[in-house]
Amino acid sequence: MPAAPAPSDADLILAVLERADRGAFAQLVVRHQSQVRTVLRRLTKGDAALADDLAQETFVLAWRNLKAFRFEARFSTWIYRIAFNAWQSEARKKREVLMEIDDEAPPPGSHAFEEMPDVAARVDLERAMATLSDGERAAIAACYYGDLSHEEAAAALGIPLGTVKTHILRAKAKLKARLAPPEKSP
Amino acid sequence: MTDRLDEILRNDAQHALPDAGFSARVMRALPAPALRSRRWLQPALILGSALAGCLLAVLLAPAEAGITQGFADLMHLKLFTPAAIAGLAMAAALLVSAVVLAAEAD
Numbered sequence: 001m002p003a004a005p006a007p008s009d010a011d012l013i014l015a016v017l018e019r020a021d022r023g024a025f026a027q028l029v030v031r032h033q034s035q036v037r038t039v040l041r042r043l044t045k046g047d048a049a050l051a052d053d054l055a056q057e058t059f060v061l062a063w064r065n066l067k068a069f070r071f072e073a074r075f076s077t078w079i080y081r082i083a084f085n086a087w088q089s090e091a092r093k094k095r096e097v098l099m100e101i102d103d104e105a106p107p108p109g110s111h112a113f114e115e116m117p118d119v120a121a122r123v124d125l126e127r128a129m130a131t132l133s134d135g136e137r138a139a140i141a142a143c144y145y146g147d148l149s150h151e152e153a154a155a156a157l158g159i160p161l162g163t164v165k166t167h168i169l170r171a172k173a174k175l176k177a178r179l180a181p182p183e184k185s186p
Numbered sequence: 187m188t189d190r191l192d193e194i195l196r197n198d199a200q201h202a203l204p205d206a207g208f209s210a211r212v213m214r215a216l217p218a219p220a221l222r223s224r225r226w227l228q229p230a231l232i233l234g235s236a237l238a239g240c241l242l243a244v245l246l247a248p249a250e251a252g253i254t255q256g257f258a259d260l261m262h263l264k265l266f267t268p269a270a271i272a273g274l275a276m277a278a279a280l281l282v283s284a285v286v287l288a289a290e291a292d
Contacts, residue, residue, distance in 0.1 A: 038201070179194070
């Protein structure tokens, strides 16, 4: 007999809303914990303990506010928005989070990226991400780690779509430059 | 050109973090089930207590300290008559209830 298909996120959310089913919510946490924690680790520049604290806060807030979930959006989009807000609140306690476009030009050497050998895939991506501005890092985290479209990322981050696109372009230019191998001396 | 950076980022994003007790930690941090399933209870208790207090004040107050008389006294700035004090106490009880409920709603 074939195993029953795993319940969808929507089924689990309904179970939580109708019966306060903690088991269903636990399944949602297990299903989404990796991506939420990864996004937050990238946002917190690799601070795993802080990222896990924020991820926990994110899921607790999701439990408390699940009745506000609108089923038109994916659960992941909705929970990333909570995670981004948690990160922004935490960051604001320490300093201002700047989601505006950073006018700093990407460092020289970005052209070398196309020649990047495979071994370069092992470079410390986390450190390279830490050099991005808050807005650039958030946009990359949303679109690549959160697997959100640019439109979804704009909604989740609360910034205009054009700003998201600009952040992505600039972040990628900076990352390419950071991850490229040093140019060989003649 | 297939963007090499895209590939690196997507590979990094697909790397699954082991749960390592995280989900259990989240479940322990959730509010207690009883509180969630009977959320009406706390507001009902607070409002009920305030209304019961007001009712007792009306019933036990001396005849000349009726609530209507109390508010009439307050309108004429007679703040320290028994009726005015009873009216102020009721208003304060309802105000405190409203503040507590508003704070809880946050």
